Amino acid sequence: MEIADEITIPAPRAEVYAALNDIAILKACIPGCESLERESDTKLVAKVTLKIGPVKAKFNGTVMLDQSKAPDGFSLSGEGEGGLAGFAKGGADVTLTEDGETTILRYEAKAETGGKIAQLGGRLITSTAKKLSKNFFEKFEKVMIGEIEIERGDAR
Numbered sequence: 001m002e003i004a005d006e007i008t009i010p011a012p013r014a015e016v017y018a019a020l021n022d023i024a025i026l027k028a029c030i031p032g033c034e035s036l037e038r039e040s041d042t043k044l045v046a047k048v049t050l051k052i053g054p055v056k057a058k059f060n061g062t063v064m065l066d067q068s069k070a071p072d073g074f075s076l077s078g079e080g081e082g083g084l085a086g087f088a089k090g091g092a093d094v095t096l097t098e099d100g101e102t103t104i105l106r107y108e109a110k111a112e113t114g115g116k117i118a119q120l121g122g123r124l125i126t127s128t129a130k131k132l133s134k135n136f137f138e139k140f141e142k143v144m145i146g147e148i149e150i151e152r153g154d155a156r
Helices: 013-020 023-029 122-144
Strands: 002-009 033-038 043-052 055-066 073-081 087-099 102-114
Touching: 002 122, 013 023, 013 087, 013 102, 013 122, 023 033, 023 122, 043 073, 043 122, 102 122
Parallel strands: none
Antiparallel strands: 002 102, 033 043, 043 055, 055 073, 073 087, 087 102
16 A cells, blocks of 8 residues: 655744654654654654554554655654554655745655454555544644644653
């Protein structure tokens, strides 16, 4: 399954890049995210609960970041284990293009699933993935314009 989209964020590229690497912001924007911790500069550990059709699963996973293209963008790859529900793994390439005082954020993501989740059918999984991506970026944009305040703990 592949998903691609773009949004315009009303902030300079450096601010958008920094926000996309801020654990507190990511945790607030990732749908169903219960915890997100930085294990190293390139590795994050997450716990996420998602409902895909009739299946609700708690995923424990890791995300690896490749920041070699900073500040123009970055790549990430990850995998999550959902016990009896199955697994999900995939990755995304994010490109940030300055456009005056705004930044155009483009992303291309690929994912694959296995186990009970994979049996739900490609259309349901794809529509859910698109909805989750849209929810993430809509919330991210609201954080960037100050419409949503982020609670800061020790998560930085």
